[in-house]
Amino acid sequence: MKKLRVAVLFGGRSGEHDVSLMSARSVLVALDPEKYEVTQIGITLGGEWLTGENTLEAFTSGKFSELNRAILPGDPSHASLYVSRVTNHAETIHKLSDIDIFFPVLHGPFGEDGTLQGLLEMADVAYVGAGVAGSSVGMDKGIFKDVMRANNIPIVESILVLRGDIETDMNGVIEQVEKMGAYPFFAKPANLGSSVGISKCNSRSDLSEGLMEAARYDRRIVIEKGVGNVREVEVSVLGNEHPETSVCGEVLPSREFYSYESKYVDGTSGLIIPSQLPNEVTEKIREYAVRAYKAIDCAGMARADFFVESDTNKIYLNELNTLPGFTSISMYPKLWQASGLAYPQLVDRLIELALARKAQRDHTERRRSA
Ligand SMILES: Nc1ncnc2c1ncn2[C@@H]1O[C@H](COP(=O)(O)OP(=O)(O)O)[C@@H](O)[C@H]1O
Ligand SMILES: [Mg+2]
Missing domain, CATH: 3.30.1490.20 (ATP-grasp fold, A domain)
Structure with missing residues (x-):
């Protein structure tokens, strides 16, 4: 069987650059070398695309000198990766590899917000996760809320x-x-x-x-x-046309709210999996998660984050994260693990979903045939 060629993209221009490197480490470990030929592409904080022998290590240690510039033209007739080498003031560009699937493991602006997805659409390549609209609406807390209101999904x-x-x-x-x-x-x-x-x-x-x-x-x-006495409950969604949900999990922030410090500095925020909530509450949460996922046209995956008012069990959808934290100890994969889908199988499934979505795109006519 021919191996699938997967390009894993990580780093990026957002404040979540380092979180992305951690997520990418777990994804790279999980990609079975029997099945996949992997190319690593790191995106610097300044937005440069770099590739080389061990790109992730170079990014982690900050030693970029061994890496070369990676280029993905937004042109479907040249939709492969190119690498540029600079020698004696001359720049040469070589074709690096044809890539079957791009796997963005990037969080926040310029990775999760539809901008990168726009480039991947232009190049007409298969990629993991939501498309342009799902990504950008998932990112924009203002527009997201309007779409939820229009779909009668409860929000604050x-x-x-x-x-x-x-x-x-x-x-x-x-x-x-x-x-x-x-x-x-x-x-x-x-x-x-x-x-x-x-x-x-x-x-x-x-x-x-x-x-x-x-x-x-x-x-x-x-x-x-603000929701008073709030419980923060999250559920993982996976799929394209027929998304499925995991069990629910609860986050116990280490501070007054789930702030940046509480997420990344303290290291003491707890996760309870599965969440200890009445069945009718978790069933409702799962239903809202799927409806929201479809409403913004997500694909591949998303983590749906809810607020539950503890005195009343009233549910509010807070947000959908279309490229959620993806380290092996992050909530998104852990919820799948608890639902019977182990991390490497989850990665396989996301790749299958990316290919299925590309096949759908290839079956869509772009203009009226003569
Ligand atoms: N309306 C709210 N009521 C109670 N807590 C909130 C509310 N909005 C945000 N928070 C707290 O702030 C955290 C971060 O807000 P969130 O909208 O999820 O932003 P981000 O996209 O940065 O994760 C939440 O996880 C929660 O702890
Ligand atoms: Mg959040």
């Missing part, structure tokens, strides 16, 4: 304001936020992840600080009502 009450509104009329923005009810509120940049730029605002002064903080990271800022 929220408003969206622009950086310009905050700069010119902070009092007006605060008035608008306070119309939603009592503190606390959460102020968030619309397009980011890992809780960067997010503040829990317990008072009016917190709110003005939180709005300015969020406005550093995005022109569009979402402000939500």
Whole structure:
């Protein structure tokens, strides 16, 4: 049997660069060398694509000198990887390999938000995960909420304001936020992840600080009502047209909320798998997860994150992460593990789904035939 040629992409320009390297390490270990021929492509914080003997090691140690520039033209007639070598001030470009599947293991902007997916679509290659629309809507907390509202999927009450509104009329923005009810509120940049730029605002002064903080990271800022006594429950979704869900898991943040520090610095946030919630609550969560997944046209995988109000068990969908943390101890694969699908089989399945989606695309007519 011919081996499938898989290009694993990692690193990237977002604040989740290092998380991506950790996820990629686990994926690379899981790709069975009997089945796959793997090319590693690292994307630097500056956005350079690099490849070489052991790209991940080079990225982890910061020693890039042995690596060469990797190029993927956005042109379907040249949809292979090229590598450029610079010698004596001349640059030569060689074809590196034809690639059957691209596997982006990138989190956040320029990886999970539809931009990379746009390049992969232009090149007309198979790739793991959601397409352009699913990725970008999954990333944008403002538009995502509107799509959920339109589909009657319960979400927390929220408003969206622009950086310009905050700069010119902070009092007006605060008035608008306070119309939603009592503190606390959460102020968030619309397009980011890992809780960067997010503040829990317990008072009016917190709110003005939180709005300015969020406005550093995005022109569009979402402000939500805080859910009191919140339990954070997550479920993994896998599939294209007929997505399936795993068991649910609960996150126990080490701080007042699941902040950047709580996610990556403390290392003491707990996971409870499966979550200890009544069956009717987890069944509802799984149903909402699938409906949301279909509503934004996800493919491959997503992790759906919910808030459950502990006194009432009222459920709110918080977000869909289309390229969730993917280390072997991350929630997404662990939930599948607990549902009977081990990590290497999960990786195989994602590759199958990527090929199936490409086959669907190849069967779609792009223009009227004469
Ligand atoms: N409306 C809310 N009510 C209660 N807690 C919230 C709310 N919004 C966010 N949080 C807390 O902030 C964390 C990060 O928010 P989230 O929207 O998931 O951003 P990110 O995309 O960066 O993960 C959540 O995991 C939760 O702990
Ligand atoms: Mg989150």
